[in-house]
Amino acid sequence: MDNEVDVFYRELPKVELHAHLNGSVSCPTIEKLISRKPHLNIGHGMTAIGKGQRRTLDECFQVFKVIHQLVDTEEDILMVATDVIKEFAADGVKYLELRSTPREEKHTGLTKKSYIETVIKAIKQCKSEGVDIDVRFLVAIDRRNGTEVAMETVKLAEDFMLSSDGLVLGLDLSGDPTVGHGKDLLPALQKAKNCGLKLSLHLSEVPSQLEESDLLLDLPPDRIGHGTFLHPAMGGSQGLVDKVVKHNIPLELCLTSNVKGQTVARYSDHHFKHWYQMGHPSVICTDDKGVFSTDLSQEYQLAASTFDLSREAVWKLSHDAIDCIFAPDTVKQQLKQKWIDLKPQVFK
Numbered sequence: 001m002d003n004e005v006d007v008f009y010r011e012l013p014k015v016e017l018h019a020h021l022n023g024s025v026s027c028p029t030i031e032k033l034i035s036r037k038p039h040l041n042i043g044h045g046m047t048a049i050g051k052g053q054r055r056t057l058d059e060c061f062q063v064f065k066v067i068h069q070l071v072d073t074e075e076d077i078l079m080v081a082t083d084v085i086k087e088f089a090a091d092g093v094k095y096l097e098l099r100s101t102p103r104e105e106k107h108t109g110l111t112k113k114s115y116i117e118t119v120i121k122a123i124k125q126c127k128s129e130g131v132d133i134d135v136r137f138l139v140a141i142d143r144r145n146g147t148e149v150a151m152e153t154v155k156l157a158e159d160f161m162l163s164s165d166g167l168v169l170g171l172d173l174s175g176d177p178t179v180g181h182g183k184d185l186l187p188a189l190q191k192a193k194n195c196g197l198k199l200s201l202h203l204s205e206v207p208s209q210l211e212e213s214d215l216l217l218d219l220p221p222d223r224i225g226h227g228t229f230l231h232p233a234m235g236g237s238q239g240l241v242d243k244v245v246k247h248n249i250p251l252e253l254c255l256t257s258n259v260k261g262q263t264v265a266r267y268s269d270h271h272f273k274h275w276y277q278m279g280h281p282s283v284i285c286t287d288d289k290g291v292f293s294t295d296l297s298q299e300y301q302l303a304a305s306t307f308d309l310s311r312e313a314v315w316k317l318s319h320d321a322i323d324c325i326f327a328p329d330t331v332k333q334q335l336k337q338k339w340i341d342l343k344p345q346v347f348k
């Protein structure tokens with residue numbers, strides 16, 4: 001980890017709603033993967049962006065290609081998912097929605113179905129070991145892969161939603177924002193919504209997507225990933241903000257990811273401040289804790305120090321994230337009780 005984090009932020013119970021599985025792989029897990037596959041000649045510097053370093057968006061997406069080479073069997077996925085879940089739990093995350101793009105790897109026999117089954121197996125294994133975290137899964141659509149694959153993914157997600165005892169809750173739309181157009185994915189997303197899958201869409205991660213965002217906001221999605229350029233202060237428009245507000249769509253905000261990926265110049269320029277000031281539901285998330293060398297406690301501490309938030313305000317921020325989860329109301333109530341029980345210890 002880059003920074004020392006104050007114990008308050010570690011002990012703060014947290015909700016993580018925006019975490020890509022293969023972007024969340026920690027250094028120790030990468031070491032294990034590298035030693036399993038020495039022939040790939042992958043060095044550690046190729047899978048993470050350290051303190052003070054920045055990369056272009058394009059370079060960041062190259063990093064995922066390297067990680068995908070290291071994670072290409074059921075055994076790898078099981079290890080990666082188990083490690084990531086335990087790391088979030090150790091960081092004080094009590095509820096986690098993991099997302100990942102199911103991949104097919106012909107040379108190892110991995111199928112999209114077995115990919116999802118393996119993530120579910122990891123979630124169940126952690127639960128049976130008593131790891132103190134409630135984990136759910138969102139199936140991701142990589143926008144690069146177009147209409148047909150998106151439709152296939154929706155079908156797969158629907159099957160798992162109906163058979164996974166509430167573990168698979170919805171869909172994520174992600175991937176390189178400079179590739180493809182949301183209008184081609186609209187029918188698949190509409191179908192997903194109609195069958196009861198929740199939708200979290202990466203929107204306006206780069207400045208050129210205003211028209212696409214306008215279109216996708218009419219679905220409307222259940223949550224927005226980043227939404228960096230929606231607000232007029234960031235080059236967006238009041239019309240877009242009005243749609244987000246009208247539908248009360250929470251934003252998943254990932255400070256370090258945006259700064260290291262250079263879509264936001266400085267922490268103090270982050271759009272968190274605009275939405276938070278409006279009182280709009282804003283959830284602090286990590287995006288890719290492995291790639292961006294961070295964790296959720298650090299992200300809360302960064303938000304607090306950058307925007308001068310009191311401890312009570314930070315507590316409210318983590319508490320209010322509970323209302324943005326995709327799991328049902330009974331789970332929200334359980335989490336709220338947990339927050340009540342833990343508060344005296346955190347503020348001791």
Ligand SMILES: CC(C)=CCNc1ncnc2c1ncn2[C@@H]1O[C@H](COP(=O)(O)O)[C@@H](O)[C@H]1O
Nearest residue numbers: 020021022023057060061064100101174175261
């Ligand atoms: C490049 C950069 C600044 C990344 C942060 N912003 C992101 N924007 C869009 N898609 C993403 C981002 N981070 C991760 N992903 C998606 O998550 C995948 C990695 O996790 P997984 O294999 O789905 O388990 C990537 O291939 C990509 O499709």
Ligand SMILES: [Zn+2]
Nearest residue numbers: 020174225287
């Ligand atoms: Zn993301």
